[in-house]
Amino acid sequence: MRPDTDTSQAAVPEAMREPAAAINAYLVRLLDGLRLESGLDDAIRYSLLGGGKRVRPALAWWSGVAAGGTGQATLPAGAAIELVHAFSLVHDDLPAMDDDDLRRGRPTLHIRSGEAMAILAGDAMLALAFGALRAAASEHLGALTDELVRGTNAMISGQVCDTLGGMDESLTDAQRLELIHRNKTGALIRAACRMGGVLGGGNAGAIERLTTFGEAIGLMFQIVDDLLDVESCEVKTGKRTGKDAGAGKLTYPGVMGVAGAKGEVARLGAEARRAVEGFGRPGEALSDLARFLERRGA
Amino acid sequence: MRPDTDTSQAAVPEAMREPAAAINAYLVRLLDGLRLESGLDDAIRYSLLGGGKRVRPALAWWSGVAAGGTGQATLPAGAAIELVHAFSLVHDDLPAMDDDDLRRGRPTLHIRSGEAMAILAGDAMLALAFGALRAAASEHLGALTDELVRGTNAMISGQVCDTLGGMDESLTDAQRLELIHRNKTGALIRAACRMGGVLGGGNAGAIERLTTFGEAIGLMFQIVDDLLDVESCEVKTGKRTGKDAGAGKLTYPGVMGVAGAKGEVARLGAEARRAVEGFGRPGEALSDLARFLERRGA
Numbered sequence: 272m273r274p275d276t277d278t279s280q281a282a283v284p285e286a287m288r289e290p291a292a293a294i295n296a297y298l299v300r301l302l303d304g305l306r307l308e309s310g311l312d313d314a315i316r317y318s319l320l321g322g323g324k325r326v327r328p329a330l331a332w333w334s335g336v337a338a339g340g341t342g343q344a345t346l347p348a349g350a351a352i353e354l355v356h357a358f359s360l361v362h363d364d365l366p367a368m369d370d371d372d373l374r375r376g377r378p379t380l381h382i383r384s385g386e387a388m389a390i391l392a393g394d395a396m397l398a399l400a401f402g403a404l405r406a407a408a409s410e411h412l413g414a415l416t417d418e419l420v421r422g423t424n425a426m427i428s429g430q431v432c433d434t435l436g437g438m439d440e441s442l443t444d445a446q447r448l449e450l451i452h453r454n455k456t457g458a459l460i461r462a463a464c465r466m467g468g469v470l471g472g473g474n475a476g477a478i479e480r481l482t483t484f485g486e487a488i489g490l491m492f493q494i495v496d497d498l499l500d501v502e503s504c505e506v507k508t509g510k511r512t513g514k515d516a517g518a519g520k521l522t523y524p525g526v527m528g529v530a531g532a533k534g535e536v537a538r539l540g541a542e543a544r545r546a547v548e549g550f551g552r553p554g555e556a557l558s559d560l561a562r563f564l565e566r567r568g569a
Numbered sequence: 570m571r572p573d574t575d576t577s578q579a580a581v582p583e584a585m586r587e588p589a590a591a592i593n594a595y596l597v598r599l600l601d602g603l604r605l606e607s608g609l610d611d612a613i614r615y616s617l618l619g620g621g622k623r624v625r626p627a628l629a630w631w632s633g634v635a636a637g638g639t640g641q642a643t644l645p646a647g648a649a650i651e652l653v654h655a656f657s658l659v660h661d662d663l664p665a666m667d668d669d670d671l672r673r674g675r676p677t678l679h680i681r682s683g684e685a686m687a688i689l690a691g692d693a694m695l696a697l698a699f700g701a702l703r704a705a706a707s708e709h710l711g712a713l714t715d716e717l718v719r720g721t722n723a724m725i726s727g728q729v730c731d732t733l734g735g736m737d738e739s740l741t742d743a744q745r746l747e748l749i750h751r752n753k754t755g756a757l758i759r760a761a762c763r764m765g766g767v768l769g770g771g772n773a774g775a776i777e778r779l780t781t782f783g784e785a786i787g788l789m790f791q792i793v794d795d796l797l798d799v800e801s802c803e804v805k806t807g808k809r810t811g812k813d814a815g816a817g818k819l820t821y822p823g824v825m826g827v828a829g830a831k832g833e834v835a836r837l838g839a840e841a842r843r844a845v846e847g848f849g850r851p852g853e854a855l856s857d858l859a860r861f862l863e864r865r866g867a
Contacts, residue, residue, distance in 0.1 A: 308726040310733060362692060367663075367684030386665030387732055390688070394660060395725045397692060401699040402718035405711060412710050413703060420700035427693045428606040434685055435608060 283324060284563045286556035290332035290342060291325040294353060297346045301403060307395070314384045314392035315399075319357045322375045327352045327460060329560060330488075331467035334481045337553035338473025347407040348415060348466035352459060354400035355423050359430075359459075361393040368434060397423070407470060414469050422462030429454025433520065448521045449490065456496070457489025480546045487543035488561050494536050495567050497522040501529065540565040581622060582861045584854035588630035588640060589623040592651060595644045599701060605693070612682045612690035613697075617655045620673045625650045625758060627858060628786075629765035632779045635851035636771025645705040646713060646764035650757060652698035653721050657728075657757075659691040666732065695721070705768060712767050720760030727752025731818065746819045747788065754794070755787025778844045785841035786859050792834050793865050795820040799827065838863040 283291075298319055302312065328349025335345035364371040364379040365386065372382045381389035400423075404415045433451045442450070464485030468478040501524045523532035543561040547554040581589075596617055600610065626647025633643035662669040662677040663684065670680045679687035698721075702713045730736050731749045740748070762783030766776040799822045821830035841859040845852040 305722075307722070308729050308736075311726060311729045358692075362688055365688060367679075367688060381665075385733070388729070390660055390663060390665060391725050391729055391732075393692070394656075394695060395722055397695050398718055398721040398725070401714060402722075405714060405718075409711055412714070413707055416699060416703060416710070416714070420696055420703075423696040424603075424605070424693055424700075427689050427696070428609060431606050431609045431686070431689050434689075435683070 282563075284556075284559040286333060286559045287324060287326070287329045287563070290329040290349070293332070293342065293346060294325050294328040294349045295320070297350055298353065301350055301399075305399070310384075310388065311392060311395060314380060314388050315357075315396055317383065318361050318380050318392060319354065319396065321377060323353070323357075325349075325353065326560065326564065327356060327463040330460065330463040330485070330557070331470075333553045333556040333560065334464045334467025334473075334485075335471035337481065337547065337550040337557060338468040338471030338477045340471030340473075344408070345467045345470045347403055347405070348463070348470055350406075351400040351403040351415070351419055352422075352463045352466065354396045354403060355419065355426075356459060358393040358396035358400070359426060361389050361396070363430065365389060368430075411469050415466055418462045418466050418469070422458045425454040425458030426456075429456070429458070444521055444526050448523060448526055451521065452490055452493040452523075453486070456493040457486060460489035460492060461485035477550075480549070483546040484543045484557060484561070487539045487546065488564055491536050491539035491543065491561075492564050494523045494532050494539070495564065497524055498529065498532055498536070499567065536565055580861075582854075582857040584631060584857045585622060585624070585627045585861070588627040588647070591630070591640065591644060592623050592626040592647045593618070595648055596651065599648055599697075603697070608682075608686065609690060609693060612678060612686050613655075613694055615681065616659050616678050616690060617652065617694065619675060621651070621655075623647075623651065624858065624862065625654060625761040628758065628761040628783070628855070629768075631851045631854040631858065632762045632765025632771075632783075633769035635779065635845065635848040635855060636766040636769030636775045638769030638771075642706070643765045643768045645701055645703075646761070646768055648704075649698040649701040649713070649717055650720075650761045650764065652694045652701060653717065653724075654757060656691040656694035656698070657724060659687050659694070661728065663687060666728075709767050713764055716760045716764050716767070720756045723752040723756030724754075727754070727756065742819055742824050746821060746824055749819065750788055750791040750821075751784070754791040755784060758787035758790060759783035775848075778847070781844040782841045782855060782859070785837045785844065786862055789834050789837035789841065789859075790862050792821045792830050792837070793862065795822055796827065796830055796834070797865065834863055 302316060302319070305312075307315065328346070331345040331349045331352060332342040336342055360374060361380045363369050364374055365381055371379055373379065379389075380392060384392070400419060401416065404412060404419065407415055429451050432447075433455055461482060462485075464481040465478060468481040473481065500522065523535065527535065540561055544558045547557045550557065600614060600617070603610075605613065626644070629643040629647045629650060630640040634640055658672060659678045661667050662672055663679055669677055671677065677687075678690060682690070698717060699714065702710060702717065705713055727749050730745075731753055736745055736748070759780060760783075762779040763776060766779040769775075771779065798820065821833065825833065838859055842856045845855045848855065
């Protein structure tokens with residue numbers, strides 16, 4: 272099951288509040304302006320507005336500020352990333368995929384609205400994600416489109432490898448796992464940071480540091496999720512747990528043990544914070560976000 | 570079932586040959602350059618390169634020439650449209666949707682590669698469609714993205730209404746049917762013509778005429794498909810027939826009778842040809858394409 276960020280017991284950091292409120296309002300305005308067919312509109316609102324801590328838009332926001340721009344200017348990218356994230360959750364939960372009936376403590380979309388609608392609403396959210404980029408300053412559209420295509424397809428490739436196997440057999444389990452996780456969850460988080468950096472007008476050095484940051488927390492995020500899967504109970508996470516191990520999937524605790532996985536989380540968290548040290552206050556906000564993601568499982 | 574264009578008994582017009590050869594080579598190069606995960610790559614090639622007359626890229630091609638540009642310059646749009654078309658066929662054929670096991674005389678992707686891969690490969694093709702637009706001249710990226718988002722979402726809305734119902738109850742069956750068909754099939758054909766026009770550097774008047782042309786043949790295309798469904802046998806179309814009526818779906822022959830539907834096809838064909846009369850030789854090529862689509866069912 273692909274992780275979302277609603278399952279945390281850690282307190283939401285201050286750095287998340289303003290971006291989360293801004294993106295929620297932005298997404299509502301975006302959907303209001305589209306006037307979609309009513310059943311489709313309803314399904315999309317259920318998936319897109321039904322909770323979610325908005326970690327990715329918050330990462331785009333502070334990456335934009337770190338790069339020298341405003342948080343507001345990153346909202347088109349935040350909306351696009353959140354649409355891709357929501358689409359991926361809906362499709363991953365389908366019976367033919369992870370077959371989950373619970374997400375964020377509520378019925379998954381296909382349980383609520385049927386499989387056909389879940390497929391179609393997911394498709395529509397993916398297309399709308401690219402449309403959302405049109406609200407960004409037009410000189411950035413090319414770079415943003417590149418990032419979103421790359422992030423989305425890496426995510427899909429990661430899901431293919433995770434669900435259907437078929438990877439290079441010369442890789443060790445640990446190598447295979449890192450590759451899957453970097454793609455499945457990491458690529459979209461990386462894209463959020465880079466798109467924020469682009470919209471903030473960051474130079475190559477700034478984008479590079481934001482990329483290092485995004486890659487570290489993206490991988491860390493999935494390891495924390497693996498740990499949650501092992502350690503948590505259904506009440507705490509709002510979704511079924513212990514499922515990955517039961518399905519025979521590769522996980523970090525499975526490959527390197529719980530202690531080894533926790534060590535890797537700490538190492539990646541430190542690497543992420545180091546990468547954004549030079550950004551002043553927005554760098555501190557990014558560090559707070561990293562710390563929050565690191566502590567989700569604590 | 571969403572129609573494709575491989576079911577025709579009519580001879581392929583000369584105007585289709587050059588664009589079809591060009592887009593096939595272009596799509597192969599595009600996929601070669603992506604180096605996707607091998608299972609995903611295989612599934613996408615099966616869906617995207619497994620036949621198809623490339624009507625939509627041919628429409629974009631000649632629309633581009635009609636607007637004053639070259640056919641070659643329209644290939645990024647043709648590729649994008651063909652990726653969206655292929656994605657829509659794969660998802661529409663899924664068990665939760667139309668549940669078809671035959672497409673273009675071959676097993677549908679979910680029969681061949683499993684449902685999970687069919688969902689994921691469809692998703693990837695949709696994202697790649699937006700990536701394909703990046704090969705177009707950058708000053709057109711915004712307009713092309715708009716057209717592709719609009720076309721894709723109209724197609725999805727049409728599919729929602731057709732599959733799941735829920736339309737405005739004050740509409741007559743005929744009004745409802747036209748709305749579904751204009752969206753489900755027409756919107757992407759319209760987008761192909763408009764995107765060609767944009768890439769050809771057409772002025773507002775040229776784009777307007779190409780839009781009229783695209784809307785007329787888009788609606789005509791679906792009516793012809795309805796007629797094929799009633800009149801043809803499985804051998805001729807390479808897919809199961811009589812299915813729409815069996816599923817209680819609204820169809821043109823059902824609402825206005827076979828003769829009425831044929832009359833509508835003739836009317837729309839004439840309207841389309843009139844719209845492109847002033848474009849000289851590329852206008853004649855577009856007329857030939859319209860005539861070909863009109864005669865599919867003859």
